[in-house]
Amino acid sequence: MTNTAESPSIKMLRQDQLDTVISKEQIDQRLKEMGAAISETYKDTEKLVIIAILKGSFMFLADLIRYIDVPCQIEFVRLASYGNSKKSSGSIRPVDLTLPNLANEDVLLVEDIIDSGLTLSFFIDYLQSLHKTKSLRLAVLLDKPEARSPKAAPVAIDFSGFNVGNEFLIGYGLDYAGFYRNLPYIAAIPPEHQ
Numbered sequence: 353m354t355n356t357a358e359s360p361s362i363k364m365l366r367q368d369q370l371d372t373v374i375s376k377e378q379i380d381q382r383l384k385e386m387g388a389a390i391s392e393t394y395k396d397t398e399k400l401v402i403i404a405i406l407k408g409s410f411m412f413l414a415d416l417i418r419y420i421d422v423p424c425q426i427e428f429v430r431l432a433s434y435g436n437s438k439k440s441s442g443s444i445r446p447v448d449l450t451l452p453n454l455a456n457e458d459v460l461l462v463e464d465i466i467d468s469g470l471t472l473s474f475f476i477d478y479l480q481s482l483h484k485t486k487s488l489r490l491a492v493l494l495d496k497p498e499a500r501s502p503k504a505a506p507v508a509i510d511f512s513g514f515n516v517g518n519e520f521l522i523g524y525g526l527d528y529a530g531f532y533r534n535l536p537y538i539a540a541i542p543p544e545h546q
């Protein structure tokens with residue numbers, strides 16, 4: 353079978369073949385802290401609108417909001433940039449940007465990982481061009497500070513889970529070619545399997 357960008361032949365590894373980078377317990381502990389910090393920031397807010405960027409953020413969102421003690425409304429957008437590769441394509445494909453009116457709302461964006469920064473700089477720019485929110489903040493589980501593209505406008509992160517190195521990660525919502533999102537922890541594919 354020929355490999356194409358659409359259908360690469362990928363050898364799927366078992367969990368015991370992967371290197372754990374951040375354990376389930378470490379994630380849970382950090383999410384508790386982030387939830388507490390977010391709840392404190394918005395303690396006087398009547399309603400928080402959380403916008404999660406799919407697909408990667410679904411597990412982070414689901415666990416994080418259990419630790420947020422503020423009335424909140426959950427919204428989703430879907431953006432794609434990676435295709436089946438381990439590198440951002442550099443062009444962001446908006447798949448679904450359907451949102452309610454956000455005028456005068458306190459908005460918190462929830463994203464799994466900031467890598468080149470192109471996805472978030474695109475989305476923040478898009479949001480600000482359409483909606484006069486009361487406030488706009490950003491929570492990311494993982495930050496790869498060394499991977500920022502010079503083409504991405506600087507993005508301010510208000511709540512960050514972990515800084516990670518410039519390696520491709522999977523699990524806890526993060527995928528490689530659509531797989532591995534179900535791992536309950538963050539892992540890396542060992543060099544011998546890459």
Ligand code: IMP
Pocket residue numbers: 408433434440463464465466467468469470471472519520521522526527528
């Ligand atoms: P950016 O636009 O390069 O900042 O990347 C943003 C999106 O690419 C993230 O929301 C992820 O969905 C995906 N991504 C970035 N780095 C990784 C990774 O290490 N593993 C899996 N997905 C990633």
Ligand code: MG
Pocket residue numbers: 405406407408409463464465
């Ligand atoms: Mg993502």
